[in-house]
Amino acid sequence: MERPVAGCVLGLWGTRTGCGPLLLTLLLRALSGTTHAADDGAVFVDLAFWREPQDTVVVRGGVLRLDCEARWDWLSTALAPPSPALAPPSLSWRKDGVALGSFVDERRTQMWNGTLLIQNVVHARHQRSDEGRYQCIAALEGVGSIASRTARVTVAGPLRVLAPTDSTSSHLGDSALFRCEVLGDPAPEVRWQKDGLDMDLRRSPDSRLALLPSGALLVSAVQPSDSALYRCVAHNAGSTRTGNDATLRVLSEPGVPRSLSFLLRPSSVNAPLGTDAVLECSASGFPSPSVTWRRGDEILQTWNKKYWLLGGSSLVISSVTVDDSGTYVCTASNKLQNISSTGRLEVLVPPQFLSFPSSSAALESTDVELECAVTGNPPPTVRWVKNGEEVIPSDYFQIVDGSTLQVLGLVKSDEGFYQCVAENAVGIAMATAQLLVREPGKPHPPVTLSDSLGPSRTLSDSL
Template sequence: DPPRVDISSVNVSLSEHENLTISCDIFSEALLQRTQIVFNGTLQSYVVDIKLEPSLDGYYTFNKTIRNISEKDSGVYTCVAVNRAGYTNDSTNIIIQLEPIAQILGPHAITKRAHSDVQFVCHVENALQVLWSHNNDTVKKYDINGSYNAVLDVKNVTDDGIWTCVALRDSYSGSDSIALTVLVKPEVTIEGSKNITILNGTTFQLSCTVMAKPAPRIVWHMETERFLPNVVTNPESKVYKSVLTLDSRKEPVNGTYFCFGENSEGINQDSVTIEVRRQMTLINGFTDTSVEMYSQINFTCDIDAYPPSHITWYHNNTRINTNDRISISDDNTIVSIRRVDFVDLGRYVCEADNGFENMSVFGNLAVHGLAKPLISKEPSEIVTQQSKMATIKCRLARGNPEPRITWQYKDDNSDFSSLPDGVSVTDNKFLIISEVQKYHAGKYRCTAENIIGSDLYHVDLIVQYPPEFNVSQENHLEGPIEVRSGNAVQLSCNVSGVPPPIVTWTKDELPVTYSSHVYLNNDSALVLANATAYDSGAFRCNASSALGFVTKDFNIIVYMPPEIAGAETAVRAREGELVWLRCAARGAPPPAVR
């Protein structure tokens, strides 16, 4: 029979630079006449003759290994065996996958100005993906198939760096890079405010930051062309810092300072204005002042400072406004009062502020001859009678300016408040009560007050009125009061008056005889603690004072239920005799016996 032939690695794909081994397995009962490996590729073809020793069992194996394969090794490999019975072969198609290739077109080092745009083009072969990166950070990634021209547009470039194009296929990659250098026209910034004020006799440093590439030339000068010495450092890439030291102790430093930065890409500048200030010094001020009433006074507040200070005037914590009596100089340093009055007295303050420091000057304005109010404190008590007229006076012993007089009133159950009805105040601040009533009684307070101080005067108004019952009664005789013998009864007069009335009691027009069961309590009420028939009668309460009297009558009836004395022993009598039977009954009023 013809030989049987088997080839390994049937129709496989390999990557470039791998090793390829072609194995042929042959079985032939007859002696082999020829064994070969035949290769037909796209770039080359060849035949390899294999010399084999005869095998007793008829099995043969031979290999061909190709190391570091490349595109030329891609094609059809055939194992051929021939014996006297015939010809047999077996084939495999080997595909060599080439490694991805990435090539950036054009120069591989370019220079651009900051904030300009740039475009990169990368030709890619044998890849499934393309990746763009900047300084190892992925910027863009997308899928492709085979060959491709990958374009990357970068807008507004600001930083140097390496831009890399990577061609990817599975675990294989190829890359190419381009170095981008960004040139920066100087950007100059003087740190801090553009208007700076420093204290005279001190030093001050100005810092100027310049961002540029290539390294700039940095110069300082004032309005003149004189260049000023400075110290330049390079704390980080493309950043340069220049420090200019000003010493106001050695020379005047007022003026405008310019910082220039210049390189091949251009020139730029920034400026700052320096002013030197003087500490505030009081040249001419004022203190506490006392003048005559209605005279003229000037308050001066002259302060030396640079920048000039803004002055504000206050009187008793209120900003001063000019009027027909008060004027302020154009430079705010003098306040003039043409005619001093009471309203002008008090505390004056001059406040100066120039934005860096402030100063206050103050003093009090007083006038001669002023006096705190003093009220005569007599009398402390006024007694009047109801329905009469009363006058309460508040006599000033002194006070300049003339004090303001006010009156207030309080009774025993309230605090001081407004005056009660029926009380009027005269022009000379006296109180007039044309018809005094009981509710006018109480404490009156006179307050005298001026800008120097105040004084108080208290006076008690006592309103006298005749005795009167606290409960209105049409007549002062109540109906009979019945009380059972042995019970208690209380007779109340309930009367008031000023001065307090004296209460006396009579029974049947005779003074009451007081005892342990007939007595007066604390309210002058008459108490019959254990009433008896003897207590029945007409009682009268008499309340009297120097202003009059009132009476109230009570009719007391003490009753006792009828009682019959115990029965006598048996009475013996002859038939036909007259017999008297006695019924000993008692009670109040006397009971009827039947």
């Protein structure tokens, strides 16, 4: 059995998968008892989520299900290896920052394992909508609480067609473009039909037909067989919209030069790290143009695994890395003319920890610092949560260097679990530390958890 810890999976007896060197070092230090607090003989509770609620799309009248599971173990070298039989902590739920238990709703059920079920999902102005941001709270009585990641629940709404698809004509060997402009939340998936039949538009460097990320259909090197009726079909969990029929008329090529013009220009594209990015571009004219791409002074070789052309002109960049961010230039040229247009790729990186807060024990009236440093693109916002409640900066709680928390003049009520929460447009990362506060000159009282939370265990330690 394995436990997910701060973004990697750590086996109960030290085996691990997917951990970075820094994170592995911190975890091994914690398990070996070489953290700051372990040197003082402190005994900490390792409370963590095994399953957290995920962003979900539901339909009106449907069933919303959000899963949550948390477990705890002792974290101390003075103890035997943690028992996998320990009971889970108590779980509760919040929506938009408000405890769900604070109001009655017969449609809502929390199952024995913590899973939240809401029947007959509602999304209307005159009723309390089920759409919103949900969090699971795991609590250990007398010790503290932690909050899960925030899960966004979207109730799928109807799709809206912004504009009809226009019919077009294209000369033999040239390119044609059909647009599909449909809005919805969540954004719809688009497919195209030709003469009423679904088209096979799987991405391939060899295909003349391309479904672009914008939903547009690009037909390159037009052939007589392309003459047909085309329509787009947009679908999300809430509805399906079928567009109007648009005609592609294929014209014979008279052989008279036509100025080059862009059917599609590249634009700014944001792509999450590790995904494939597409910079759209297409041009029309005679003689038929060829398309090349460059980045700075480098002409990109578009027939390898890293770069290739979709529909003969749009640039696909496979498995993007941070180094792929930058400006790209699409150039369409023939023997008479060339035209260029520029787009930019920004690779988005979810929050990643450079340093983690460490569990610590400190004396009353002293100051303590919980270190937290993160990186990501766009730069993550960082907030701190104490026992499931957001920390509001004050004279006693101060955030320095943008992300590190200082607690000044410790009092007993400052004890508990503190979470550093880093979030940006592509992800969220959370790290947890426990703070114990002790009276000077007095032995630390035994740490006791009630039988309702698992086997009763009492441990004494002192400074």
